[in-house]
Amino acid sequence: MFFEFFVGRRYMKAKQKQTFISLITVLSTAGVAVGVMALIVVIAVMSGFEADLKSRILGGQSHISLTRYGRPFDNHEKVIEIVESVEGVEAATPFIYTQVMLKTPMGLSGAVLRGIDPESSGRVLKTLGGISFEEDAGGEAGPEPGIVLGSELAGNLGISKGDVLYVISSRGALSPVGHVPAMKRFRVAGFFKSGLYEFDGSFAYIHLHQAQNIMRMPGRVSGVDIRVSDIYQAKEISKKIDEALGFSYFTRDWMEMNQSLFSALKIEKTAMFVILTLIILVAAFNIASALIMMVMEKTRDIAILKAMGAPNKSIRRIFVFRGMATGLIGSVTGMGLGFLLCGILKRYKIFELPGEVYYFSTKLPVKLEMTDVALIMVSAVLICFLATLYPSHKASELDPVEAVRYN
Numbered sequence: 036m037f038f039e040f041f042v043g044r045r046y047m048k049a050k051q052k053q054t055f056i057s058l059i060t061v062l063s064t065a066g067v068a069v070g071v072m073a074l075i076v077v078i079a080v081m082s083g084f085e086a087d088l089k090s091r092i093l094g095g096q097s098h099i100s101l102t103r104y105g106r107p108f109d110n111h112e113k114v115i116e117i118v119e120s121v122e123g124v125e126a127a128t129p130f131i132y133t134q135v136m137l138k139t140p141m142g143l144s145g146a147v148l149r150g151i152d153p154e155s156s157g158r159v160l161k162t163l164g165g166i167s168f169e170e171d172a173g174g175e176a177g178p179e180p181g182i183v184l185g186s187e188l189a190g191n192l193g194i195s196k197g198d199v200l201y202v203i204s205s206r207g208a209l210s211p212v213g214h215v216p217a218m219k220r221f222r223v224a225g226f227f228k229s230g231l232y233e234f235d236g237s238f239a240y241i242h243l244h245q246a247q248n249i250m251r252m253p254g255r256v257s258g259v260d261i262r263v264s265d266i267y268q269a270k271e272i273s274k275k276i277d278e279a280l281g282f283s284y285f286t287r288d289w290m291e292m293n294q295s296l297f298s299a300l301k302i303e304k305t306a307m308f309v310i311l312t313l314i315i316l317v318a319a320f321n322i323a324s325a326l327i328m329m330v331m332e333k334t335r336d337i338a339i340l341k342a343m344g345a346p347n348k349s350i351r352r353i354f355v356f357r358g359m360a361t362g363l364i365g366s367v368t369g370m371g372l373g374f375l376l377c378g379i380l381k382r383y384k385i386f387e388l389p390g391e392v393y394y395f396s397t398k399l400p401v402k403l404e405m406t407d408v409a410l411i412m413v414s415a416v417l418i419c420f421l422a423t424l425y426p427s428h429k430a431s432e433l434d435p436v437e438a439v440r441y442n
Contacts, residue, residue, distance in 0.1 A: 042340070042353050059321055059324055059325040059328070060322075060325045060361055062318075062321055063318050063319075063321035063322045063325055063361055063365070064318075064361050064364050064365040064368070065318075065365070066314065066315070066317060066318025066321055066365070067315055067318040067319075067322075067361070067362055067365025067366055067368075067369060067415060067419065068365040068366070068368040068369035068372060069314060069318075069369065070311065070312070070314030070315035070317075070318055070369065070415065071315065071365065071366050071368075071369025071370055071373060071411060071412070071415050072369040072370075072372040072373040072376065073311050073314060073373075074308065074311045074312065074314075074315075074369075074373070074411045074415075075369070075370065075373030075374070075377065075403075075407075075408060075411055076373050076376050076377055076380070077307050077311060078304065078307065078308060078404075078407045078411065079373075079377045079401050079402060079403045079404075079407070080380070080399060080400070080401055081300070081303065081304040081307060082304070082402040082403075082404050082407060083399070083400030083401045083402035084300065084400055085297070085300050085301075085304070085402075086400070086402050087400040087402075088231075088296070088300070089297075091229055091230050091231040091234075092231060092289070092293060093266060093289060094160070094161045094162045094229055094230075094231075095160060095161075095162045095229035095231060095234040095238070096160070096234075096289060096292070096293075097159050097160065097260035097261055097262060097289070098261060098262050098263045098266055098269050098288065098289050099260075099261040099262075099263060099269055099272065099273050099276070099286050099287070099288050099289070100258055100259075100260060100261070100286065100287050100292065101114070101118065101127075101258055101259040101260075101261060101276065101280075101284060101285075101286050102257065102258035102259075102284070102285065102286075102287075103258070103283055103284050103285075104283055104284075104285065107131075107252055107255040107256060107257050107258075108129070108255055108256045108257075108258065108259070109254060109255045111129045111255075111256045111259060114259060114280065114284070115127045115128075115129065115259055117279055117280060118259060118261060118276055118279075118280075120279075121272060121275050121276055121279055122272075122275070123263050123264055123265065123268055123271075123272040123275070124261055124262070124263055124264075124272060124276075125158070125159075125262045125263060125264050126155065126158035126159050126261070126262045127155070127159065127259050127260065127261045127262070128151065128152050128155035128156045128158065128159045128160075128259065128260050129151075129152055129155075129243060129256040129258070129259055129260075130149055130150060130151050130152075130156075130243070130256060130257060130258060130259070130260055131149065131150035131243060131246040131247060131250060131252065131256050131257045132147070132148075132149055132150075132257045132258070133147075133148050133204065133246070133249075133250055133257075134146070134147055134148065135148040135202050135203060135204050135239075135249075136202075136203040137184075137188075137192060137200055137201070137202060137203075137239065138200060138201040138203060139192045139193065139194050139198070139200045139201075141192060141193035141194065142191075142192060142193065144188065144191055144192055145237075146184075146188060146237055146238065146239045147237050147238050147239070148202065148204075148239050148240075148241065148246065148249075149238065149239070149240050149241075149246070150240075150241055150242065150243040150244075150245060150246020150247065150249075150250075150256075151163065151166075151240055151241075151242070151243055152242075152243045153166055153167060153168060153242065156260075158262065159260045159261065159262040160260065160262075162227050162228075162229040162234075163227065163240065166183055166225070166227065166240065167181070167224065167225065168180060168181030168182070168183065168224050168241065168242045168245075179199060179220050179221055179222040180219075180221055180222070180241065180242060180245050181221065181222055181223075181224030181225075181241070181242070182200070182202070182221040182222070182223060182224060182239055182240070182241050183223075183224055183225045183226065183227055183239065183240040183241075184223060184226055184227075184238075184239050184240075185226070185227060185228070185229075185234060185235035185236055185237065185238045185239065186226045186227065186228040186235050187232060187235040187236035188235065188236050188237060188238070188239065189223070189226050191236065194223055195223070196223050196224070196225060196226070197222065197223060198222070198223050199220060199221070199222050199223075200220075200221055200223065201218050201219065201220055201221070202218070202219050202220075202221055202239075202241070202249065203217070203218050204217040204218075204219075204249050204250065205217075217249055217251075219245070219248075219249055221241065221245075227240070243256070261276070261286075266289065269288035269289055269290065270288050270290065270291075272288075273286040273287070273288045308411075312414060312418070315414070315415050315418050315419075316418055318365065318419075319362070319418045319419055319421070319422035320422065322358050322361055322362060322419055322422045322423065323358075323422040323423070323425060323426055325358075325361070326354055326357065326358050326422075326423060326426035326427070327425075327426045327429070329354070329357070329426075330354065330426055330429060330430045330433075333430075334433065337350060337430055337433050337435075338433065338435040338436075339435075341433070341435040342435045347431035347432070348431070350427070350430050350431040350433075351427040351428060351430065351431045352427075353427075353430075354423060354426055354427035354430050355420070355423045355424070355427045357423075358419060358420075358422060358423030358426070358427070359416070359419060359420060359423060361419070362415065362416055362418075362419025362420070362422075362423075363416065363419075365415075365419075366412055366415045366416055366419070369415070370408065370411075370412060373408075374403070377401050377403055380399055380401050381401040385399070
């Protein structure tokens with residue numbers, strides 16, 4: 036291999052007779068570098084989106100949700116005791132879930148109302164840690180019970196802490212004039228911010244006892260939120276919980292509840308990888324073109340080497356080395372530029388994303404994963420290698436007698 040390496044290195048250093056070939060080589064190297072850089076940056080941003088979205092969802096959503104077929108719980112204390120005895124479960128808390136209208140002097144807005152137990156909810160939902168409704172255990176501490184709103188929802192309603200609002204539920208009562216929705220007065224006790232616009236703009240929390248009164252569900256709950264020690268074992272733990280509780284109960288883990296969202300992100304990431312790989316493919320065609328013209332220029336050199344006894348495989352290796360050197364230089368340069376650009380995007384707030392569109396209200400998330408970088412580098416080098424096969428094969432098939440005769 037030393038002979039092929041020596042000749043290939045000389046071809047790299049030698050000045051081309053035709054400057055056009057040198058220009059194509061430079062453009063090929065730049066094309067590979069740009070393609071690798073674009074792939075690294077885009078895939079890092081996609082991975083950052085997925086990781087950031089996952090952390091925000093799991094901060095405001097339980098790892099496993101336990102409900103009952105057709106009806107609410109009436110023995111949730113015993114169910115929670117059984118659930119917490121399952122290996123891998125960290126904590127569990129009851130909840131009531133319904134949709135309501137929130138009425139303020141500034142306007143009216145729909146919301147997702149959740150009744151929670153403040154004592155245990157913070158151990159399951161991290162965004163609710165330290166939440167307080169300024170109530171006692173019975174849910175009655177003053178003229179109006181407390182309610183905690185998402186920061187974006189509060190902004191849409193135009194209210195602040197201490198203001199009064201009305202919660203209107205469809206679970207009302209029959210009267211002489213027909214069905215009358217239930218309406219209850221609450222005082223804003225505080226706000227929460229998960230960083231996920233979908234949660235902050237639609238969720239409101241009240242004490243579990245107050246939700247039971249509004250929904251006319253005394254002593255009953257809609258389900259149980261569960262937190263596990265390992266989020267990637269949530270599916271297996273869900274099966275254990277189902278087996279422990281029996282048929283009438285069923286569970287859904289966080290991956291199942293957000294399957295469509297994460298599947299869309301995965302497909303989008305794969306599609307971006309395939310599309311941006313075309314940039315490297317175009318650069319590979321330039322590498323092949325430069326090698327073909329170099330073979331035409333070096334016809335006399337190839338003929339002399341073959342006349343001196345160089346086998347066909349040595350000629351192939353010389354031009355494969357020449358093309359791979361261009362691809363490797365471009366790939367390494369692109370990797371360095373990709374790392375640099377990712378570092379800039381991660382450190383400085385260059386782009387600010389609207390939360391209404393991208394779920395986030397923060398700077399562009401970037402997460403470099405070495406497996407993705409390795410896959411990109413291997414793909415780029417493999418494409419460049421494939422581009423060298425045809426020109427090197429044509430060079431090895433050159434007849435030295437004909438080459439010397441006509442050159």
